[in-house]
Amino acid sequence: MTSAVATEAEAAPRIPVMVPWLGEEEAEAAAEAVRSGWVAQGPRVAEFERAFAAEVGAAHGVAVSSGTTALHLGLVALGVGAGEEVVVPSLSFIATANVARYVNAVPVFADVDVATGNLTPETITAALTPKTRAVILVHQGGVPADLDAVRALCADRGLALLEDAACAAGVRYRGAPVGVGAQVAAWSFHPRKLLTTGEGGMATTDDADVAARMRRLREHGMNVSAADRHASTKPVLEAYLETGFNYRMTDIQAAVGLVQLRKLAATVAERREIAARYQRELAGIAGLTPVADPAYGQTNYQSFWVRLDEGFPVSRDELLLRLSDAGVSARRGIMAAHMEPAYADVSTPRLPNTEALSLNSLILPVFHGMTASQQDRVIAVLKAASP
Ligand SMILES: *Cc1c(COP(=O)(O)O)cnc(C)c1O
Numbered sequence: 001m002t003s004a005v006a007t008e009a010e011a012a013p014r015i016p017v018m019v020p021w022l023g024e025e026e027a028e029a030a031a032e033a034v035r036s037g038w039v040a041q042g043p044r045v046a047e048f049e050r051a052f053a054a055e056v057g058a059a060h061g062v063a064v065s066s067g068t069t070a071l072h073l074g075l076v077a078l079g080v081g082a083g084e085e086v087v088v089p090s091l092s093f094i095a096t097a098n099v100a101r102y103v104n105a106v107p108v109f110a111d112v113d114v115a116t117g118n119l120t121p122e123t124i125t126a127a128l129t130p131k132t133r134a135v136i137l138v139h140q141g142g143v144p145a146d147l148d149a150v151r152a153l154c155a156d157r158g159l160a161l162l163e164d165a166a167c168a169a170g171v172r173y174r175g176a177p178v179g180v181g182a183q184v185a186a187w188s189f190h191p192r193k194l195l196t197t198g199e200g201g202m203a204t205t206d207d208a209d210v211a212a213r214m215r216r217l218r219e220h221g222m223n224v225s226a227a228d229r230h231a232s233t234k235p236v237l238e239a240y241l242e243t244g245f246n247y248r249m250t251d252i253q254a255a256v257g258l259v260q261l262r263k264l265a266a267t268v269a270e271r272r273e274i275a276a277r278y279q280r281e282l283a284g285i286a287g288l289t290p291v292a293d294p295a296y297g298q299t300n301y302q303s304f305w306v307r308l309d310e311g312f313p314v315s316r317d318e319l320l321l322r323l324s325d326a327g328v329s330a331r332r333g334i335m336a337a338h339m340e341p342a343y344a345d346v347s348t349p350r351l352p353n354t355e356a357l358s359l360n361s362l363i364l365p366v367f368h369g370m371t372a373s374q375q376d377r378v379i380a381v382l383k384a385a386s387p
Pocket of ligand 1 (some may be wrong): 068092093096166167188189
């Protein structure tokens with residue numbers, strides 16, 4: 001006995017939650033890098049750094065192996081160290097909290113605004129202690145955080161501010177790209193994000209000294225980059241100034257990134273159209289609230305989530321099951337790190353908005369080339385479940 005919905009799902013291919021928009025141009029760019037013989041960090045990485053930094057409005061870009069390693073270098077470069085406290089949202093991919101531990105600092109979880117999923121001056125203030133040294137501000141799922149308000153708070157208290165902009169390529173805050181004015185912002189190019197290099201990341205900053213330190217740290221603390229050493233016609237004797245890491249990006253990845261960067265504006269525009277259609281179609285369903293632009297900025301809708309509350313008759317997990325039965329890949333909402341075993345030893349006060357968002361929201365499919373009829377299949381499941 002198959003229901004009408006299940007029959008339809010068998011006929012139509014499964015709808016993914018996200019697919020990277022990669023094509024022949026990226027393949028050709030990667031092949032060119034391979035043919036050139038220069039595959040490790042080299043001229044394409046340097047070009048990608050310049051182009052990406054310009055796109056997000058920062059003076060310097062330091063390409064690295066992932067968003068996580070960009071965050072790690074950011075914390076080191078901002079001088080955050082052992083025993084110091086770093087306020088982070090629990091509602092984030094777990095890497096946001098993990099990087100505090102990488103520098104032997106202590107992550108302290110703060111709650112988020114229920115509409116944006118982001119830290120606010122109020123939730124940060126509730127987590128401050130005399131040991132607080134820094135805040136990691138996430139632009140969650142591409143929704144910009146209220147930068148002016150959080151920057152003012154951090155400036156008043158003498159706190160370093162690291163922006164987790166892993167999801168924020170193409171996001172705007174008060175008319176300017178997120179990235180403008182950041183002490184350090186860390187970006188991810190994982191395929192789940194809008195701009196991908198397979199794996200990869202970038203740290204951006206306006207501070208030349210911070211940029212130079214991050215460049216050194218990504219290459220074992222060397223005072224001269226391997227690329228410069230290889231390009232030199234004279235022998236270069238490098239020195240290792242401090243304990244660094246190997247967090248380099250390859251030129252193959254950067255070649256792909258340069259193509260992806262040219263598509264970024266179109267990607268964001270397409271996602272915003274798909275999101276607007278969800279918002280129109282789902283408006284007025286009691287107990288279901290779709291994510292939306294905050295008053296001060298524009299999201300890239302990297303993650304389009306809907307939040308369920310008591311007014312909605314079906315549980316989040318049951319709704320995920322119904323979507324899955326209808327051939328739709330949706331995802332649970334953003335995780336809450338403080339509820340994971342890795343952080344069971346951290347005593348955290350109740351974080352009601354974090355818990356509500358993590359337990360009662362789900363992420364709907366949005367991807368390049370998503371058709372109206374695919375979207376209709378998603379919407380039909382939600383409408384059928386609604387009161
Ligand atoms: C994806 C993501 C990261 C980690 O980026 P990677 O490139 O996968 O290391 C960190 N923080 C947030 C908020 C993310 O979404």
